[in-house]
Amino acid sequence: MIPKLINLPKIQDVRGNLSFFEYPNQLPFVIERTYWIYDVPGGESRGSHAFKEQQEFIIALSGSFDVILNDGKKEINFTLNRSYYGLYIPCKYWRKLENFSTNSLAMIVSDKVYDENDYIRDYEEFKILKNV
Secondary structure: OOOEEEEOOEEOOOOOOEEOOOOOOOOOOOOOEEEEEEOOOOOOOEEEEEEOOOOEEEEEEEOOEEEEEEOOOOEEEEEEOOOOEEEEEOOOOEEEEEOOOOOOEEEEEEOOOOOHHHEEOOHHHHHHHOOO
16 A cells, blocks of 8 residues: 545534544544644654554644655655545655644554554664665
């Protein structure tokens, strides 16, 4: 699979909009873990790792930020700034989140519980895994 933006249902109402995601209608995996990133100081970044097996789906619930993905050969930048779409990231993609706006909130769901052994934190090791 390749990374892709996934549009989510957007139910508009004068009282406020509502969006959601569920498996298998929007997500290609069953959710095992949910976490969020917030209060990121100006100029800081998050991520800078890949996963051997874990898949993720990232949404900007508030504000905006960039997700830079690298497959070992090229980079692609996704700007997330709406809560009615998110970015699906399959395993074996190096990711970095940066350019967080004030009060941004990133929500991430994954198909695995936390496992430090699934992380690839060294870019050279990542390139070896990708055979680059």
